[in-house]
Amino acid sequence: MPAFPQLATGASALYPVTRRNVTRTVVNTLGDGSTVVLADPDAAMREWELQASGLTLNEWAAIDTLFQTVAGRFGTFTFLDPFGNLLLRSEEFGDPAWNSSPLIQLTPGVSDPLGTTRATQVVNAGSAAGAVTQTLAVPGNFRYTLSVWAKTTSVSNVTLSATTSGGSATRSIALTSQWRRVLLDVDLGLNTESVVFGVGLDVGAIVDLFGMQVEAQIGASDYKKTESNGGVYAQARFAEDELTVTAKGTDLFNVTVRIVGS
């Protein structure tokens, strides 16, 4: 599956980016002002307008190659939302979107660093190291940043990991009793189509986790909570059959790209 390319810096997009959320609803308004509303959830879609200026020839060529490959609006490609958390259910580690090792115990409803009670206590009651992971259908040759808030009431470490066929990146971090957002910079550089992101716990570890986030860029941005929709759009399309690039100078290109996904 082709994917919308990252820039040479590892960034997904340049500011400004406009993201438009579109839904469809049938509304019948009655005389007294009351309404009869019928939702059409399957019609929901998202649209991005990327105003990329100052691209290099290689960056522009990668976008143009994708545009030629999918024949404008005709074909689909994978698009990673530049302002999205790629994970599903970013605060619900017990959801089927996540995979936990057999003796990992999850207790939701724990106080979190934002002052609410959306964190989860994770205990590894097994006799081997365990993990909470989620598999994403994303390219293995992109740059990613995995982040999560973590703390412990005992002496425990967490190991952040990103694994794909033929390679992995891991980082073990000692925790304290204070919330701390821990990060893993991922640069696997492998031509694969899925990556497993997760947090590993040593035997007996007791850790509070909150707000895991994966972004297709270098460095973590503000946390974005996700529900059933993550930032991976596997069936994205160009919104237009034309793609115009402006050469501003040698190795300096401006282009505006519109992409739709659902």
Add this chain to the structure above:
Amino acid sequence: MANFPTLKTGVVAQYPSDRTSQFSTQVLRFLDGGEQRFAGFGAPLKRWLIRLELLDETELAGLEEFFVEQGGQAGTFGFTDPWDGTIYANCSFEGDTMTADYRGPSDGTASVVVKENR
């Protein structure tokens, strides 16, 4: 019942902020200048235009996520009137499109219209 999300400061709106009260009156005018009026609404319906600027990504993405969860104008939620603190339990977005502009770090903008339902 979901509630309209607040910003990090705990507020739901920034200046400038619009609030509209709407009645629906049917007016019949006669040749002699007389007229009859019929009140369509028993009580006015309120509508708020929420303009938000200088949002960080958490705030802006949170508002977008809320819009998507509601299915645009299909869902209903509770809304606290930023003018007087009155809680309106049955409100919706007025439209099916929400645009979020990510202009730069902590420089996101959006505007939505929230309406009271009967």
